[in-house]
Amino acid sequence: MAASSQTTVHYRACNLCEAICGLEIRVEDGDITSIRGDDDDPFSRGHVCPKAVALQDVHHDPDRLKRPLRRIPGENGGDDRWEEIGWNEAFDLAASRLRAVQDEHGRDAVGFYLGNPNVHNYGNLLYGPPLLRALKSKNRFSATSVDQLPHHFAAYFMFGHQLLLPVPDLDRTGYLLILGANPAVSNGSLMTAPDVKKRLKAIRERGGRIVVIDPRRTETAKLADRHFFIRPGTDALLLMALLHTVFEEDLAGSGSPAPDRLAQHADGLDEVRRAAEAFAPERVAGAVGIAAADVREIAREFCAAPAAVCYGRMGASTQEFGALCNWLINAFNFVTGNLDRPGGAMFTKPAVDLVARGHGCGSFGRWKSRVRGLPEFGGELPVSALAEEILTPGEGQVRALVTSAGNPVLSTPNGRRLEEALAGLDFMVSIDFYLNETTRHAHLILPPTAALEHDHYDVVFHVLAIRNTARYSPPLFDPEEGTRHDWQILHELRKRLDPDKSLRARAERWVMGRGPRLLLDLALRSGSTSLTVKKLEKAPHGVDLGALEPCLPGRLKTPDGRIDLAPELLVEDVGRLRKHLEALDGGSSMVLIGRRQVQSNNSWMHNYERLMRGKDRCTLLIHPDDAARLGIADGGKAAVSSRVGRVEAPVELTDAIMPGVVSLPHGWGHHRPGIRLATAAGRPGVSLNDLTDEQRVDALCGNAAFSGVPVTVEAV
Numbered sequence: 001m002a003a004s005s006q007t008t009v010h011y012r013a014c015n016l017c018e019a020i021c022g023l024e025i026r027v028e029d030g031d032i033t034s035i036r037g038d039d040d041d042p043f044s045r046g047h048v049c050p051k052a053v054a055l056q057d058v059h060h061d062p063d064r065l066k067r068p069l070r071r072i073p074g075e076n077g078g079d080d081r082w083e084e085i086g087w088n089e090a091f092d093l094a095a096s097r098l099r100a101v102q103d104e105h106g107r108d109a110v111g112f113y114l115g116n117p118n119v120h121n122y123g124n125l126l127y128g129p130p131l132l133r134a135l136k137s138k139n140r141f142s143a144t145s146v147d148q149l150p151h152h153f154a155a156y157f158m159f160g161h162q163l164l165l166p167v168p169d170l171d172r173t174g175y176l177l178i179l180g181a182n183p184a185v186s187n188g189s190l191m192t193a194p195d196v197k198k199r200l201k202a203i204r205e206r207g208g209r210i211v212v213i214d215p216r217r218t219e220t221a222k223l224a225d226r227h228f229f230i231r232p233g234t235d236a237l238l239l240m241a242l243l244h245t246v247f248e249e250d251l252a253g254s255g256s257p258a259p260d261r262l263a264q265h266a267d268g269l270d271e272v273r274r275a276a277e278a279f280a281p282e283r284v285a286g287a288v289g290i291a292a293a294d295v296r297e298i299a300r301e302f303c304a305a306p307a308a309v310c311y312g313r314m315g316a317s318t319q320e321f322g323a324l325c326n327w328l329i330n331a332f333n334f335v336t337g338n339l340d341r342p343g344g345a346m347f348t349k350p351a352v353d354l355v356a357r358g359h360g361c362g363s364f365g366r367w368k369s370r371v372r373g374l375p376e377f378g379g380e381l382p383v384s385a386l387a388e389e390i391l392t393p394g395e396g397q398v399r400a401l402v403t404s405a406g407n408p409v410l411s412t413p414n415g416r417r418l419e420e421a422l423a424g425l426d427f428m429v430s431i432d433f434y435l436n437e438t439t440r441h442a443h444l445i446l447p448p449t450a451a452l453e454h455d456h457y458d459v460v461f462h463v464l465a466i467r468n469t470a471r472y473s474p475p476l477f478d479p480e481e482g483t484r485h486d487w488q489i490l491h492e493l494r495k496r497l498d499p500d501k502s503l504r505a506r507a508e509r510w511v512m513g514r515g516p517r518l519l520l521d522l523a524l525r526s527g528s529t530s531l532t533v534k535k536l537e538k539a540p541h542g543v544d545l546g547a548l549e550p551c552l553p554g555r556l557k558t559p560d561g562r563i564d565l566a567p568e569l570l571v572e573d574v575g576r577l578r579k580h581l582e583a584l585d586g587g588s589s590m591v592l593i594g595r596r597q598v599q600s601n602n603s604w605m606h607n608y609e610r611l612m613r614g615k616d617r618c619t620l621l622i623h624p625d626d627a628a629r630l631g632i633a634d635g636g637k638a639a640v641s642s643r644v645g646r647v648e649a650p651v652e653l654t655d656a657i658m659p660g661v662v663s664l665p666h667g668w669g670h671h672r673p674g675i676r677l678a679t680a681a682g683r684p685g686v687s688l689n690d691l692t693d694e695q696r697v698d699a700l701c702g703n704a705a706f707s708g709v710p711v712t713v714e715a716v
């Protein structure tokens with residue numbers, strides 16, 4: 001009998017981005033032979049993007065770390081060395097150093113930075129917070145404040161919970177107005193919608209319309225009926241003008257989808273009307289770059305559609321008026337009768353229901369950053385303040401740092417300054433499986449297992465999905481001997497650092513020691529579905545729990561159970577917007593924006609050969625008219641300078657970028673010395689965040705303002 005090779009088929013959800021695509025992975029004799037879309041996943045219907053196959057590359061990457069590494073500083077100016085040490089020694093070292101720093105300099109002397117993959121890993125979500133609580137430092141930072149903080153901010157003040165984020169009901173809408181999002185490349189964000197391109201095309205196939213507002217004619221704009229360039233950072237003005245038009249022309253009056261059902265549950269409509277008075281389309285058109293007649297037409301079409309939704313994302317969030325944008329988007333959806341209504345902006349009811357459980361509603365301004373006074377939100381400070389908190393001496397100075405699944409040197413504004421800060425820390429420990437631009441500054445790296453070696457349930461992105469679904473994925477491979485999962489690393493550190501020795505605390509730690517699956521099962525059982533982990537395991541393609549359903553006012557978490565359409569802090573911020581409008585009347589310089597690419601995932605997926613093939617992607621996009629004026633040739637090189645730095649990049653001329661605007665993708669800059677990422681270092685690119693400015697934040701909520709950094713551009 002011939003020894004036949006054994007092929008097994010494994011189904012799991014991809015955890016790389018927010019789309020939660022179902023995967024079918026074939027394994028032969030312990031090796032992956034194919035990764036493709038799972039046709040039987042009712043949500044993703046077989047869709048995957050090129051990054052799915054890279055899960056295999058992550059798994060096999062020779063650069064991926066598996067054992068703790070301790071840095072031995074080079075002698076007499078020589079290079080640092082890294083030495084493998086045992087796990088127990090590593091945990092003890094980390095705990096004792098962190099404890100020593102806190103004993104000597106106070107609790108806030110230990111800072112924390114949590115990166116994006118934490119939200120794609122439920123072990124981190126469950127085991128990170130107890131460690132943070134044990135350390136009790138106010139210096140907590142995360143990628144939230146270079147991303148979606150303004151969404152949480154608006155939701156917290158309007159609906160009472162930072163996770164009550166309205167999701168566009170893509171599959172039923174008749175009109176989609178997109179501000180600063182590029183789902184055709186990002187695969188959807190705060191809008192989990194696998195196979196999003198097909199869903200966008202379907203809107204038009206059923207007679208609906210898509211309008212995209214973006215300083216670049218993006219891949220998404222190409223799928224739309226209309227695209228308008230917008231001057232970066234002026235979306236709040238546009239939204240005000242849209243609201244102004246709706247009120248002035250009484251577009252949400254009789255005959256249109258008026259907010260009848262919710263009107264009796266909301267306060268502040270008059271304040272919204274008053275706030276929009278000063279922003280007629282004719283007044284803002286010059287600053288925004290969109291003709292008044294076009295603004296009025298969008299408002300009219302939006303209100304005439306059977307169901308419409310305005311959706312904004314990164315471009316409208318990471319800018320100086322991100323909080324105002326998100327408030328106004330919600331207000332616009334409400335005023336036009338499209339909040340909490342099929343085809344409009346709706347809320348999920350997920351199997352693990354973080355909102356119903358009343359956890360983490362949000363908080364604002366309970367403390368401020370020491371140096372610049374930026375406000376806390378949801379227990380964290382804006383990461384734009386991290387470098388100065390490390391570099392500025394005095395009481396409360398950050399002297400030790402823990403990073404988990406983050407690469408802030410490449411992903412937060414003014415990465416150069418942060419590098420300088422990290423180099424001076426007394427102690428830094430990084431939980432990460434790469435020696436990269438950030439972790440090279442650590443004294444100790446604790447590498448976790450990779451995705452295919454642990455189970456997965458998307459606790460966060462089911463909350464933000466356009467349908468209610470649930471999907472549990474068991475591990476595909478056993479973890480390699482002598483490796484640790486993220487949750488185990490976090491738990492071991494917590495056990496060593498948690499001062500609470502009460503019986504209750506010890507019992508809780510014992511339960512947690514059994515792993516996240518048990519906690520997930522408890523969370524599922526306490527939800528409104530009858531799902532358990534076992535039941536989900538029997539449904540390897542995932543479970544469809546149906547379309548989103550209207551749920552207000554019942555789901556509101558505001559103290560009075562009502563929608564606050566005009567939160568005081570946001571209304572007050574309108575004064576700043578008015579001043580900005582006046583300043584823009586005086587003209588402005590060249591400005592910089594970012595972009596994403598299908599083959600990239602923020603900063604950390606440039607080490608896989610198959611995602612790096614083809615021509616150089618880290619290029620500066622510039623409009624031919626600007627290039628001609630500046631004497632810059634296609635394919636040549638340009639230098640871009642901002643207040644904080646200067647980079648040189650190859651130029652790509654294109655009329656898909658608005659005149660006066662240039663674009664670089666973010667997540668590059670792998671030329672830093674001392675990293676262990678062979679493929680990435682071979683095509684390093686430059687870092688957009690060597691140009692973005694940590695002083696440019698949304699003054700209200702402290703979120704980084706990436707869009708519209710003033711720059712000068714010259715031929716090299």
Ligand SMILES: Nc1nc2c(c(=O)[nH]1)N[C@H]1C(S)=C(S)[C@@H](COP(=O)(O)OP(=O)(O)OC[C@H]3O[C@@H](n4cnc5c(=O)[nH]c(N)nc54)[C@H](O)[C@@H]3O)O[C@H]1N2
Binds near residue numbers: 116143411433706
């Ligand atoms: N200029 C500009 N800057 C931006 C953006 C932009 O649009 N423009 N986008 C921002 C956004 S939206 C985000 S979310 C941030 C992202 O910012 P970060 O989260 O700081 O950066 P990432 O590139 O996602 O880095 C993730 C790190 O986690 C590691 N990692 C991956 N998986 C795991 C895991 O399972 N466990 C552990 N422990 N580590 C893991 C990787 O090796 C990598 O070091 O960047 C932001 N920065």
Ligand SMILES: Nc1nc2c(c(=O)[nH]1)N[C@H]1C(S)=C(S)[C@@H](COP(=O)(O)OP(=O)(O)OC[C@H]3O[C@@H](n4cnc5c(=O)[nH]c(N)nc54)[C@H](O)[C@@H]3O)O[C@H]1N2
Binds near residue numbers: 185233708
């Ligand atoms: N392939 C890939 N997918 C990803 C990621 C990735 O790195 N690569 N990252 C993931 C993460 S962490 C996130 S948060 C999401 C982000 O998901 P998206 O927000 O959909 O992605 P972005 O490409 O950042 O889209 C922002 C758009 O805003 C535009 N823009 C810039 N400034 C302005 C402005 O002032 N106003 C307006 N109206 N538009 C502006 C940009 O040109 C860009 O097209 O993507 C996720 N998915």
Ligand code: SF4
Binds near residue numbers: 015016017019021052
């Ligand atoms: S779209 Fe996102 S979830 Fe889907 S395969 Fe690509 S990276 Fe994975």
Ligand SMILES: [Mo]
Binds near residue numbers: 116147
């Ligand atoms: Mo993000």
